[in-house]
Amino acid sequence: DTGVSQNPRHKITKRGQNVTFRCDPISEHNRLYWYRQTLGQGPEFLTYFQNEAQLEKSRLLSDRFSAERPKGSFSTLEIQRTEQGDSAMYLCASSPSAAEAFFGQGTRLTVV
Amino acid sequence: RKEVEQDPGPFNVPEGATVAFNCTYSNSASQSFFWYRQDCRKEPKLLMSVYSSGNEDGRFTAQLNRASQYISLLIRDSKLSDSATYLCVVITILTGGGNKLTFGTGTQLKVEL
Numbered sequence: 001d002t003g004v005s006q007n008p009r010h011k012i013t014k015r016g017q018n019v020t021f022r023c024d025p026i027s028e029h030n031r032l033y034w035y036r037q038t039l040g041q042g043p044e045f046l047t048y049f050q051n052e053a054q055l056e057k058s059r060l061l062s063d064r065f066s067a068e069r070p071k072g073s074f075s076t077l078e079i080q081r082t083e084q085g086d087s088a089m090y091l092c093a094s095s096p097s098a099a100e101a102f103f104g105q106g107t108r109l110t111v112v
Numbered sequence: 113r114k115e116v117e118q119d120p121g122p123f124n125v126p127e128g129a130t131v132a133f134n135c136t137y138s139n140s141a142s143q144s145f146f147w148y149r150q151d152c153r154k155e156p157k158l159l160m161s162v163y164s165s166g167n168e169d170g171r172f173t174a175q176l177n178r179a180s181q182y183i184s185l186l187i188r189d190s191k192l193s194d195s196a197t198y199l200c201v202v203i204t205i206l207t208g209g210g211n212k213l214t215f216g217t218g219t220q221l222k223v224e225l
Binding site: 031033035040041042043044045048050055056091093098099100101102103104105106 | 212
């Protein structure tokens with residue numbers, strides 16, 4: 001499968017724990033996005049990478065969230081000191097240009 | 113005001129019906145426009161691009177009105193398999209370079225026998 005791959009698919013964690021998600025984009029796609037989606041809402045933009053550079057981070061994103069894309073390939077999204085409000089589907093997408101993006105299947109986070 | 117607004121629905125229609133979804137966007141500098149489809153508990157998938165000249169793909173027709181900042185999607189002869197959430201997507205250029213996709217809340221369609 002040469003699509004966008006996300007791991008893990010599901011994560012259940014206790015409040016206060018740290019979690020890290022991984023995204024492997026489509027090869028040679030230089031643009032990578034992270035989104036968060038809750039029930040009944042559209043995906044909400046979190047952050048954007050062009051190659052290894054993080055060019056944009058949503059103002060809605062607290063300091064507990066950090067993302068990296070070393071070497072411009074895979075990316076990780078870390079949430080520190082998780083809260084119940086962090087429970088959501090975390091989606092990664094990649095794109096070869098300023099056009100449509102291709103999404104992974106997402107990581108569903110449940111904070112208990 | 114949200115950057116991209118859609119009627120959340122649900123739209124319940126009988127099989128074979130024609131249904132239209134609308135979307136408005138607030139950023140006049142938006143560059144590109146798309147409709148995505150999202151099935152329950154799945155990731156969004158590109159349905160079609162939207163152009164000012166209008167474009168058609170089988171039973172689906174998309175239209176963009178830049179002056180009114182309005183996007184539409186028309187589905188003809190709807191099938192049970194069309195049941196999904198349809199997301200309006202607008203691409204805007206970021207001040208730091210690059211671009212981002214901004215999604216509407218999605219319009220839920222249920223096609224019934």
